[in-house]
Amino acid sequence: MAETRIALVTGANRGIGFEIVRQLERLGVVTVLSARDPVKAQAAADKLLSEGIEVGVVPIDVDSDESCAAGLKQVEELFGGRLDILVNNAGIMQDGPSTGTTAMNVSIETIAHTFNTNVLGPLRLIQRAIPLMQKNNYGRIVNMSSALGQLAEMGGNWPAYRLSKASINVLTRVFAAEIGPGNIKINSMHPGWVQTDMGGANAERPVDQGAETAVWLATLPDDGPTGGFFKDKKPMAW
Numbered sequence: 549m550a551e552t553r554i555a556l557v558t559g560a561n562r563g564i565g566f567e568i569v570r571q572l573e574r575l576g577v578v579t580v581l582s583a584r585d586p587v588k589a590q591a592a593a594d595k596l597l598s599e600g601i602e603v604g605v606v607p608i609d610v611d612s613d614e615s616c617a618a619g620l621k622q623v624e625e626l627f628g629g630r631l632d633i634l635v636n637n638a639g640i641m642q643d644g645p646s647t648g649t650t651a652m653n654v655s656i657e658t659i660a661h662t663f664n665t666n667v668l669g670p671l672r673l674i675q676r677a678i679p680l681m682q683k684n685n686y687g688r689i690v691n692m693s694s695a696l697g698q699l700a701e702m703g704g705n706w707p708a709y710r711l712s713k714a715s716i717n718v719l720t721r722v723f724a725a726e727i728g729p730g731n732i733k734i735n736s737m738h739p740g741w742v743q744t745d746m747g748g749a750n751a752e753r754p755v756d757q758g759a760e761t762a763v764w765l766a767t768l769p770d771d772g773p774t775g776g777f778f779k780d781k782k783p784m785a786w
C-alpha cells in the first residue's frame with residue numbers, strides 16, 4: 549500500500565489553495581490548510597468538514613519569517629518531523645491593469661510588498677521544508693507561478709506581479725539545480741485564468757480545473773519531472 553503523505557498548502561482559506569486542499573484530501577493525502585488569518589483558516593476547515601473532509605489548520609503569514617518558522621515547527625510537531633508536500637499557493641496581485649499601474653509609475657512599495665509575499669514567502673518555506681523532506685528522501689514542492697511571469701511571452705502592465713512570478717520561477721530552477729535529480733521535486737505551474745477573487749468572475753476556468761495541475765505536481769511519481777514549468781500537466785516555455 550502507498551505511504552500516506554503529509555501536505556501543507558499556503559493561502560488555502562479561499563480560491564485555488566482551498567480547492568487544492570480539497571482535491572489532495574480526496575486522494576488520501578493528509579493535508580494541512582494554512583492561512584494567515586486563523587479565523588478564516590478555521591472557517592475554511594469547517595466548510596470542508598461539512599463535506600466530510602477533516603483537515604488540520606496551521607496559521608502562516610508568508611510575509612513573516614517568524615510566522616513561517618512557527619508554522620513549519622507546528623507541522624513538524626503534528627506529524628513527527630514529517631512534511632512530504634509543500635504547495636506555495638499564497639499570492640497577491642496589487643497592480644492589475646484596472647489599477648492603472650505601469651512599469652513607469654509602479655511604486656517601490658508595491659513591488660516590495662508583492663515580492664515579499666509571492667517570492668520571499670515561498671523561499672522562507674522551501675528553506676525550512678527541504679530538510680524535513682530530506683529526512684525521508686521524499687518531497688514535492690509546487691510553486692504557484694503565472695503565465696504573467698513567463699519571459700517567453702512577457703508584455704506590459706502588472707509590473708510587480710510579473711516580476712514576482714518570473715522570480716518564483718527562478719527559485720524553482722535554482723532549488724532544482726541545487727537539490728539535483730533525487731526524490732525531492734520542485735516545479736512551477738500556471739493554473740490558467742481561474743474564477744477566484746484574484747481571477748475575477750469573467751475568468752475562463754472553474755477553480756477545480758485551476759487546482760488540477762497543482763495536485764498532479766504535488767503527487768508526482770518518483771520518476772516525475774523536477775525543475776519544470778507546467779500548465780495543464782504539460783511543460784510550458786519559461
Ligand SMILES: NC(=O)c1ccc[n+]([C@@H]2O[C@H](COP(=O)([O-])OP(=O)(O)OC[C@H]3O[C@@H](n4cnc5c(N)ncnc54)[C@H](OP(=O)(O)O)[C@@H]3O)[C@@H](O)[C@H]2O)c1
Nearest residue numbers: 559563564584609610611638639694741742744745746747
Ligand atoms: N486566479 C488566477 O487566474 C490565477 C492565475 C495565475 C496564477 N494565480 C496564482 O494562484 C495563486 C492563488 O490565486 P487565487 O486566484 O486563488 O487568489 P485569491 O483568491 O486572491 O487567494 C489568494 C490567497 O492567498 C492568501 N494570501 C495572500 N497573502 C498572504 C500572506 N501574506 N500569507 C498567507 N496567505 C496569503 C489569501 O489570504 P487572505 O484571504 O487572508 O487574503 C488567499 O487565501 C496565487 O499565487 C496567484 O498568483 C492565479
